[in-house]
Amino acid sequence: MTLAIFLVIAVILAGIQTAVPFIVKRTVIFGVTVPEKHIKDEKLSSYKKKYALLVSLLSIIALASYVSWVLGSSPSEGQTVLIGTIIQFAIILFSFTLYFYFHGKTLQVKKEMKWGENTTQVQIADLSARAKDEMLPWYIFLLPMVITVGLIGYTIAQYNLLPNQIPTHWGINGEADAFTDKTPVSAISSLLMLLVMQAMFLTIIISTKKSGIKLSATATNASRARQLTLRKYTSWLMFLTTILLTGMFSFFQLRTIHPDIVDGTIVKAVPLIFLFVTLGATIAFAIKVGRSDKISIGETNTGIRDYDDDVHWVGGLFYVNRQDPSIFVEKRFGVGWTINFGNPIGYFIILIPLALIILFSIL
Template sequence: MSFIIFFIITLFIAVIQTAIPYLVNRTVVFGVMVPEQYIEDKTIKKYKKYYSLSVALLSIVILVSYLVWVLSNERLDNQVALTGAVIEFALIFISITFYLYYHAKTKQLKQQNNWAENLKPMKVTDLSIRSQDEMLPWYLYLLPIISTIGLMIYTLMNYDILPNQIPTHWGPSGEADAFTDKTSFSAIKLSLGLLMMQLMFLGIHIATKKSGIKLSATSLESSRNRQLSLRKYSSWLLFVVLLGITMLMSYFQLMTIHPEIGEGFVKLIIPFSFLILVLIGTLIFAIKVGRSDKVMETTVEAKIMDLDEDKYWKGGLFYFNKNDPSIFVEKRFGVGWTLNFANPIGLVIILVPLTVFLVISFL
């Protein structure tokens, strides 16, 4: 079971990492802004191809070696899991290394060819863009939050029938493998952690909604399509993942109260289907958003370009712009969002619930 889970996750990481150059915003190549006029450049296409080929080949080598290693001998479950975790990190490390290499190469290419010269930098927005935003409404989040509060009350009402040892951790097979003594705090600890997570997701949702809808002056229609798709589908994905987490954790909580509901097959299938839900959801999200600005033809106005924001992006990965009131901005390498690290509210939204969550789990 461990092997299947780790193999699927690693395969998933490999596929996404390989496809990234073709899923990112059309005018950003390896974290470097390239004016619309030059995105069809031969060298750029070559860099993208080399990156994807290198990552794909190394991924295949790693995945095959993992498979051979597992099948060649009897391996302990925790050995398989540890190795699985190590190769996942190795894969991420490898793709970051290739990314940094091509980031530097693209930057150099842009400078050598003076791509930014003679083009007037423009910023653009549409006054009606906010009315086209299709993100989910925030109050939907009240549903899972109310359900969690209800679960806490239900747990405390059934305090007497709870076992003396409360499970605090579950292995990949859905079996509890760590316990703590029963107190009224430890009985609802899991639901409390869940509630913190739900509040954090709600905070992320609101912050995303308030963040800027960034349009491109040179490709107005395709950038509009991409930004609106990103916002819509990421709000769906966030909500679906939160529902999944809520169901999974509520199931564990209910299983502690009524052990009979977790017998046999269900125990195995529930965590596994959660994993599959998250992976497939993420894949659909990445493809939907990744394709959203590639389908339309754009006519480029000759003498303008988008304002070059490379100086706000450290390594093309981390965004620091204290003039931008946005808390989240679209990632440059990858599909999704990243924090504006110059905006303290963003750090608070992520760090506060995370700290509370960690404090609760170590108490």
């Protein structure tokens, strides 16, 4: 079972990493802004194909070796988990290494070909796009927080029923494998961490909704479609993730208070349901957003080009722009959002919750 789970995760991870150059915004290739009329350049297309081939080839070799090792040597579950985790990180590391290599190659091509030097850079604003924004309202994210607060109250009321050793970690089989002494804080520490995560998701949604809708001057319709799709399904994915996390944490907390509340089959199923639903939703999100700007009807790009903000992207990964009030912007490698490191509010949104989660885990 452990082999199958890690194999499924690794295959999905490898698939997403392989497809990244083909699902990002079409005018951004390996983190570099490319004028609309050059996005199908033969060299750039070959870079994408080489990246996809190398990542997929390494993934196949690594996963085949992993399966052969597990089936041939019958390692312990801990060893299977450890090596499976190492392989997943190796795939990510290799894909990022290739990304930086082709990022440099793409920058070199852009510089040598002098793309866009004889055109005017244009930034546009479309106030009507806000009216079409279908992100979920922020107050929807209060529902799981109310559930968590209610469960904290229930735990305090049932404090005497709690065991002397409070679970702090659960394995992939749903059983607790790490414990700490019972105290008023340890009894609700996992729920406090959950509440912090819920608050972080809520803050991210509010900040994302307030972030600017960046449109292309040369492919306005396509970029509008992508931005609205990205925003809409980001809110849905985050809400689903929050609900799943709330359900899983609540299940484990109730089982700590009432050990016989369910049988072993359900205990094993809960983490797997969370894992596979989350992975499935992430894949659907990436596909939906990746396909949203592939069709551009009636677009023109003669004599103008989009504002080239490569100067604000460090390595095409980290966005630093103090003049941009947006806290989150669309990623250039991968699908989703990244922080504007030039806006200090972003640090508070991410770092403070992480610090609180670490503090609660220590206590």
